[in-house]
Amino acid sequence: MNSEVERDEIYSVNMSGKNCIVTGANSGIGKQTALGLAKLNSHVIMLCRSEKRGEEAKRDIQNKVSDANLTLMLCDLASFHQIRDFVDKFNSKFSILDVLINNAGVYLTDYEETADGIQKMMAVNHFSQFLLTQLLLPNLRESNFSRIINVNSGAHRSGIIEKKDIPKIKTLEKTGMRGYATSKFVNLLTTYKFHRILEESQITVNAFNPGMTSTRLPRHSFGAKIMWKIIGPFIKSAEEAAQPLVYLPSNPKLKGFSGNYYDMFDKAKSVKKSYDRDLQDKMWEESMKVSELD
Ligand SMILES: NC(=O)c1ccc[n+]([C@@H]2O[C@H](COP(=O)([O-])OP(=O)(O)OC[C@H]3O[C@@H](n4cnc5c(N)ncnc54)[C@H](OP(=O)(O)O)[C@@H]3O)[C@@H](O)[C@H]2O)c1
Numbered sequence: 001m002n003s004e005v006e007r008d009e010i011y012s013v014n015m016s017g018k019n020c021i022v023t024g025a026n027s028g029i030g031k032q033t034a035l036g037l038a039k040l041n042s043h044v045i046m047l048c049r050s051e052k053r054g055e056e057a058k059r060d061i062q063n064k065v066s067d068a069n070l071t072l073m074l075c076d077l078a079s080f081h082q083i084r085d086f087v088d089k090f091n092s093k094f095s096i097l098d099v100l101i102n103n104a105g106v107y108l109t110d111y112e113e114t115a116d117g118i119q120k121m122m123a124v125n126h127f128s129q130f131l132l133t134q135l136l137l138p139n140l141r142e143s144n145f146s147r148i149i150n151v152n153s154g155a156h157r158s159g160i161i162e163k164k165d166i167p168k169i170k171t172l173e174k175t176g177m178r179g180y181a182t183s184k185f186v187n188l189l190t191t192y193k194f195h196r197i198l199e200e201s202q203i204t205v206n207a208f209n210p211g212m213t214s215t216r217l218p219r220h221s222f223g224a225k226i227m228w229k230i231i232g233p234f235i236k237s238a239e240e241a242a243q244p245l246v247y248l249p250s251n252p253k254l255k256g257f258s259g260n261y262y263d264m265f266d267k268a269k270s271v272k273k274s275y276d277r278d279l280q281d282k283m284w285e286e287s288m289k290v291s292e293l294d
Pocket of ligand 1: 103
């Protein structure tokens, strides 16, 4: 696959009857992904933490795609309790899940802890995603078309940690770019481990890097906000960044493609250390422990 994927090709697939969860679907790349999947006739479950922002985004999408099949479901991914609650509610309504786009993410400069005692950026960018995916695996197994995409970042390259640091990751003191990068690096480790575990199944798991995109992501950092304002016109729009997130989980040509790291439409290599299986296993164990799944 190369970056010459045509717009027509992206929107040529019919996903009618497919249940697709997009986390963080009210803003930026997630909202554009929800819109794109709605254009393919999927049933899009928009996981958002704010009812107001979620309803606004849902209305916007409906204004663009009048027959969009959208369900707004609320969940603050900084809370394990709310994630479990979300999955219970999902199960009471739908059961089968075809596509899970783990898109929600934050960039924080101050140290904050969740009610579960986890550094907030690490909780949202990694542990919540891990727990949500684990709890939804039975639903993904019910589909013959299951695809998981974890939205990562090129920043993972500067977030490398050693095995000895993993037990301390839950309360990692680093915030800002260093903490963000680490949250993306550890998430990549478990993305690859999910792939190894699910290799014999019909579920594919891939990581995706949109690259620098003009969104609200830097809003909690004064410096990053100013920088994004300056470079905004020269970097990708959220609509552009979301195109692979519509293409990768829907295109029949990619059936069975798993365990990859995509830079937009292109398969790329993530940082060498992310392929270290011992490190992946250790981060997996820690994620099981922290999310109380062991
Ligand atoms: N923008 C870039 O340059 C860039 C580059 C590489 C990777 N990424 C990744 O792309 C993904 C999407 O980010 P974006 O750029 O589109 O930023 P964004 O516009 O800020 O969108 C982030 C989304 O995540 C949601 N979210 C944050 N915390 C949450 C929580 N506790 N519970 C539920 N939802 C929560 C936000 O909801 P609220 O509106 O309620 O806060 C929002 O919908 C992230 O994973 C980010 O790390 C972005």
